[in-house]
Amino acid sequence: MPDLDPFKPHFRAINSDGKRRGFRLEGVFWRALEIVTQRQGISVAEYISRLNSVRTGDSGLSSHLRASIMEQVLVQHEQLTERLDKSNSRTIVAACPIPGFIISVDKRILFQNSAFLMYLQTRFTGMDSVEALSNVKLTLEAPLVELIEDMKRDSGRPKYTGFAVGHGERRLRGRLSMALAPEMDDPPGAIAFVSGTA
Numbered sequence: 509m510p511d512l513d514p515f516k517p518h519f520r521a522i523n524s525d526g527k528r529r530g531f532r533l534e535g536v537f538w539r540a541l542e543i544v545t546q547r548q549g550i551s552v553a554e555y556i557s558r559l560n561s562v563r564t565g566d567s568g569l570s571s572h573l574r575a576s577i578m579e580q581v582l583v584q585h586e587q588l589t590e591r592l593d594k595s596n597s598r599t600i601v602a603a604c605p606i607p608g609f610i611i612s613v614d615k616r617i618l619f620q621n622s623a624f625l626m627y628l629q630t631r632f633t634g635m636d637s638v639e640a641l642s643n644v645k646l647t648l649e650a651p652l653v654e655l656i657e658d659m660k661r662d663s664g665r666p667k668y669t670g671f672a673v674g675h676g677e678r679r680l681r682g683r684l685s686m687a688l689a690p691e692m693d694d695p696p697g698a699i700a701f702v703s704g705t706a
Contacts, residue, residue, distance in 0.1 A: 512538055524553040525560065531570050537577055544580040597689040597699050607702040613695045615652055617644075627702060632675040645674040648684070656696050659688050668703070680705065 512518050512535030519532045533541075545555045556573065563572050598619050601608045607624035609617050628644065648655075649670035659667055666687045673680045682705035689697040 511535075514539070522553050522556055524556045529556065529569065531573065533570065533574065537574055540577045540581055541573075544577060544584075547584070596691050597697075601699055604701065609700055610689055610692075610697055611646075611652065611700055612692075612697045613652055613656060615646060615648070617646065618697065624702070628673070628675070631680050632678055634676070643675060647672045647674075652698065655686055656688065656698055659686070659698070660696075664688050671700075 514536035515534055517532045517534055518538060519530060520538065521528055521530050523529075541552060541555070545552050548555070550558075556569070559572055559576050560569055563569065597610050601610055601619060601621050604621060605623055607621065607627035609620035609624050612618055650667075655667045655669060659665060664687070666685055669684055669686065671682055671684050673682075683703045684700045685703040686698045686700045689699050
């Protein structure tokens with residue numbers, strides 16, 4: 509289907525149940541209908557036929573079609589949200605055996621796994637608790653805002669950057685593999701894993 513203006517009504521005739529039915533729906537509904545029927549593995553005509561067979565009330569078939577499409581989109585959205593909640597960034601970072609942390613756009617470490625704390629403890633003296641992390645200074649070679657924007661533009665593909673961690677007089681340099689934190693949108697954040705040391 510060609511790209512349609514999402515807000516402009518477009519007419520389309522569908523052969524369903526041996527009848528030719530005409531519908532005038534906004535482009536966004538036509539696009540959503542295509543996605544819904546593809547996910548269900550049926551044709552648009554079959555979807556309309558099924559909808560018509562269970563339709564009740566005085567509303568026309570076009571109204572039922574719009575409501576049904578919206579209901580399907582909301583169900584898919586809820587399922588995606590539930591999936592994201594179950595595999596949120598903290599769970600991913602905590603389960604990972606390599607040093608990792610979640611970093612906010614203002615470069616605050618919001619969460620770190622035990623492997624990251626152990627990584628720091630073996631390299632810095634006096635790093636004996638999570639509270640000691642407040643004295644750690646982290647710098648990135650590339651600005652975090654730019655990395656996050658690059659990942660958003662590039663369909664979430666991971667990015668890599670150099671980093672330096674300072675504690676007292678000591679400095680440690682290395683590389684980070686970074687990915688978007690899926691549930692952090694406003695403000696955005698990233699998941700970072702130590703992928704090497706210099």
